[in-house]
Each structure stands twice: as structure tokens, then as C-alpha cells.
Amino acid sequence: MGKLHKGSLLALSVLFCLLLCGCQGLGGKSPNQRSVAQVMALDLVPGSEPIRLTLRVLDEEGSPEGPASFRTVQAQGKTITGALGEAGRQLGKEIFLRDIRLVLLGEGLCRKGIDSFQNFMSQSYQIRPRVSVAAVRQEAAPLLEADDSGEAPADSLVPLLEWNNRPGNPAVTVMEAERLRSAGEGDCFLSLASLDGEGKGEVSGAAVFRGGRLARLLDVREAEQLRLLAADPRQSVVVVSLPGGGSASFRLTGRKGRLHGSSVQNIPQFTSKFTFEFQLLEFDGNSEDSSNLEELERALEEKVKGEMEECIRKVVFDSGADVMGMAVSQRRDNAEWWNRNRDWRKEREGETLFEKSVFYLDIKCRITQTDVSIPLIGT
Numbered sequence: 001m002g003k004l005h006k007g008s009l010l011a012l013s014v015l016f017c018l019l020l021c022g023c024q025g026l027g028g029k030s031p032n033q034r035s036v037a038q039v040m041a042l043d044l045v046p047g048s049e050p051i052r053l054t055l056r057v058l059d060e061e062g063s064p065e066g067p068a069s070f071r072t073v074q075a076q077g078k079t080i081t082g083a084l085g086e087a088g089r090q091l092g093k094e095i096f097l098r099d100i101r102l103v104l105l106g107e108g109l110c111r112k113g114i115d116s117f118q119n120f121m122s123q124s125y126q127i128r129p130r131v132s133v134a135a136v137r138q139e140a141a142p143l144l145e146a147d148d149s150g151e152a153p154a155d156s157l158v159p160l161l162e163w164n165n166r167p168g169n170p171a172v173t174v175m176e177a178e179r180l181r182s183a184g185e186g187d188c189f190l191s192l193a194s195l196d197g198e199g200k201g202e203v204s205g206a207a208v209f210r211g212g213r214l215a216r217l218l219d220v221r222e223a224e225q226l227r228l229l230a231a232d233p234r235q236s237v238v239v240v241s242l243p244g245g246g247s248a249s250f251r252l253t254g255r256k257g258r259l260h261g262s263s264v265q266n267i268p269q270f271t272s273k274f275t276f277e278f279q280l281l282e283f284d285g286n287s288e289d290s291s292n293l294e295e296l297e298r299a300l301e302e303k304v305k306g307e308m309e310e311c312i313r314k315v316v317f318d319s320g321a322d323v324m325g326m327a328v329s330q331r332r333d334n335a336e337w338w339n340r341n342r343d344w345r346k347e348r349e350g351e352t353l354f355e356k357s358v359f360y361l362d363i364k365c366r367i368t369q370t371d372v373s374i375p376l377i378g379t
Contacts, residue, residue, distance in 0.1 A: 035093040038070065039154045041140035042080065042117060043106035049076035051109075051116075053083035054141040055095065056152060070152070072144050080120045102158050103133045104140035104193060110207060110214035118212070132161040135207035135214070137194040143201055153201035157193055160203050187321040189226060192217060208321045216319040225311035228252070228304060229324060237281070238307075240299045248296060250278035253369060261329035263337045268344065268357040270326055276304055279369035293367060300365035312359055320345065320354060 041054040052074065059071040073090055077083030088095045103121075105114060121131075134157070136143060143153040192205040206223035208216040218226060227236050236252040257274035278300060315321050322345075331338045344353040 035073075035088070035091045036096045036099050038099060039102045039104070039144055039152075039158070040097075040100055041104040041106070041136075041144050041154075042109055043139050043141055044108035044112055045076060046108070049083075050078055051080055051083050052076050052141065053080060053087055054144050055087055056144045056146075056154060057091070057095070058099075069150060070146065072146065072152075074141065080116065100131055102154060102161060103131055104136050104143055104154065104157075105133065105190070106136055106140040107138050107214065110135050110209070113211075113213045114209065115212045132158070132191075134161055134191040134193045134203075137192065137204070137217070143193065143195065147199070153195055153199065155201075157201035157203070160201075161191055161193075187211065187215075187323050189321075189323055192223070208315055208319055208323060210319060210321040215321050216315065218314075222311070222314065225307045226315060226323070229308050229311045229315070238278070238300065238303055240296075240303045242299060243295060246284040248280060248284065248299075249282045250300060250367070251281055253277050253279050259324055259326065259329045261326065261331075261333040263330075263334055264358075266337070266341070266353070268326070268330060268337075268341075268353055269360070270324075270329065270357065271360045271362060272308070272324075273362040275364040275366065276300075277366050277368045280367055280372050283372045297365050297367055300367070301363055304365060305361050305363045308361055308363070316357075316359075317355065320352075322354075326357070 036058040037055045038058060039056040043052045043054070044050060045052045053076070054072060054074045056070050056072055059069045073087050075083045075086035075090060077086055084095060103117075105117060109117070143157065146152045187208070187210050189206050189208045191203050192207045193201055194204040196202045196204075203220075205220050206218045206226050207214055208218060208226070224236055228238075237249055238252065239247055239249045241247050254277040255274055256277075257272075260271045260273065262269045262271070280296070312324075315323060316326075327338075327344075330341075330344075341353060346352060
């Protein structure tokens with residue numbers, strides 16, 4: 001057997017010491033020196049310190065006989081980092097952020113702007129990039145208040161948002177929000193959370209941002225339109241009234257295509273060319289014609305096109321938010337125009353080029369799957 005190198009002996013000695021002392025985790029802190037945060041809420045406090053931070057932290061790990069217990073800590077500061085430091089002083093422990101699963105942003109903070117939040121998240125090495133982020137009607141802190149059983153409204157929101165916020169939906173996680181902000185690729189939207197009538201957390205729509213500031217709140221139906229327009233909408237369900245009577249419901253399983261940018265006489269023009277693929281879920285047709293595949297697909301196209309047109313009017317024209325990636329399409333397809341009109345959303349003679357934009361929708365719909373036992377003519 002060959003001789004061990006001195007460096008190898010030193011490495012083995014260090015490893016042996018670590019095994020004797022036990023691994024103390026991040027920053028050399030043992031578990032009883034750290035407080036593990038699960039949910040974070042950020043609110044704006046008018047007339048006081050700008051940021052109010054609320055954390056739901058793990059109080060006891062629990063046991064096989066009982067669940068873990070949590071407590072809530074709240075602190076204020078001029079920055080998120082400052083508020084976090086104050087919360088740590090209250091607990092007497094360093095706050096560990098790696099296990100955070102959800103961040104809630106109060107409406108006041110969203111209206112002021114979320115750049116400071118995005119900067120904090122991108123610079124904090126502890127924050128996981130796939131943490132779900134949601135806006136909240138009014139204040140976010142009440143969603144972390146536990147009831148007598150120890151449950152908080154945010155607890156029910158965590159699985160809902162983790163299911164809805166899949167990769168592909170713009171700015172629903174820390175990583176995707178930061179990518180949009182840093183690359184200047186466009187505006188973003190977040191899921192909108194609120195308290196229901198029973199005091200439980202629910203996803204009640206979407207919050208649309210323009211330039212990092214809240215531009216519009218959408219209800220559940222409008223949020224579904226937004227997913228058709230600007231996100232990966234694989235769980236979207238569309239209900240269509242059939243020409244021959246009755247109705248049919250479909251789940252969107254895929255979308256292919258892209259937005260093309262051009263200009264005519266310096267006016268931006270966009271052509272949205274997409275093919276949507278659907279699975280037929282339920283069918284309640286009252287005539288033989290209703291089971292014709294072409295009729296169903298034509299009804300779907302009219303429905304989807306109408307939903308997209310309505311959403312473009314509300315989000316793009318009324319709110320001025322580029323959630324579709326129009327800036328990206330112009331820079332990609334029409335670089336010469338883009339270099340002359342990078343500030344296309346600024347006012348020029350009382351009107352913006354953004355407001356003058358023209359849209360063409362080229363939408364195709366195909367039914368590629370079905371769980372319904374009806375004859376689809378044309379398959």
C-alpha cells in the first residue's frame with residue numbers, strides 16, 4: 001500500500017473532527033441556533049417604516065405522535081434585510097430561509113413596486129428559485145395568523161400555488177420573476193390570494209404588473225383568460241356552447257406557436273399565431289351535428305379567440321402591460337424598428353405607440369384526446 005500524502009492526512013483529520021463534532025448546517029449554526037421560516041409576507045406600512053415583514057417559522061419539529069408547531073414573528077425595517085435582522089433579534093436566533101415555500105406580497109407594496117423584493121430574492125443565497133410568489137388583496141400578514149388549531153390561511157395556499165405555479169407561467173416563482181425583470185423581457189403577473197368567507201386562503205385571480213408595479217387585479221375568470229394569453233395553460237378548462245344546442249368542456253393540453261412583431265408606418269403590429277390542443281372532458285350535445293369534429297373545433301376556435309381578444313383589451317390596452325412578450329417579438333423580428341423605438345410605451349404627442357398597436361389573432365384549435373364515448377366524425 002502506498003504512503004498517504006500529507007494533504008490527504010490533513011483532509012482525513014478535518015473530516016474526523018467534523019464527524020466527532022457533528023454537522024451544524026448552514027453558517028455553522030446548529031438547529032437550535034436557527035429558526036426555520038416556512039412562509040414570508042411583506043407589506044407596506046404608510047407613514048412608518050416602509051417594510052413590514054411577517055414570518056411563519058417552525059417552533060418545534062414535532063414527533064411521530066404529533067405534527068410540527070409554528071409561530072409567527074413580525075418586524076419592520078427600511079429594507080427587507082433590515083426587517084429580517086430585527087425579526088432574528090426578536091427570536092434570538094438566525095432565521096433560515098432555505099425552507100420557505102411561499103412569499104406573499106401585500107397590495108400596498110405591489111402598487112409601490114416589487115423591484116426591492118425581486119432584488120432581495122435574487123441576492124439572497126438561501127432563497128430557493130422555485131419558491132411560489134403571490135400577491136394579496138389588501139394586506140398579506142393576516143394570511144399568516146393561526147387559528148386555535150394552529151392552522152393559518154397560508155397553509156392551504158401552499159399546495160394550491162405549488163400546483164398552479166408550474167414552469168412556463170411568467171413570474172409565478174422567484175426565478176421567473178427575476179428573469180423577466182433583469183432581462184427586460186416584459187411585464188409579469190402573479191397569482192392573487194385572499195381570504196374566503198370562512199377565513200381560509202384561496203386563489204382568487206391574478207395581479208398584473210407593469211414596470212414592476214401593480215397595474216390591474218383580475219378575478220378568477222379573467223385570470224383564466226390571462227393564462228390562455230400569456231402562460232403555459234395546461235390545466236385551463238374551456239366550456240363551449242355548441243351550435244346545435246348543448247355544451248362541451250375541454251382541457252387545454254398544449255399550445256404551439258409564437259407572437260410575431262412587425263410595423264407599418266412606425267405603428268407596431270403583432271400577429272399571434274398559435275395552435276391549441278384540447279382534451280374533450282364532457283359532452284352534452286342535442287343534435288347529431290354537435291358530434292362533428294370540425295364543428296367542435298370551430299366552436300373552440302371562436303371561444304378561445306374571443307377570450308384572448310377580451311384579455312388583450314383589459315390587460316394590454318387598458319392596463320398597458322406587456323405580459324405577451326411584445327417587446328421580445330419586436331426586438332427579435334424587427335430589430336431596426338426596435339432600435340429606433342425602445343421607449344415605445346412613452347407618450348409621443350399625447351399618445352403612445354403601445355396604445356396604437358394592432359393585433360391579429362391567427363388561432364387554430366385541435367381536439368387530440370377524449371375520454372367521452374361519443375362518435376367524433378372526422379377522426
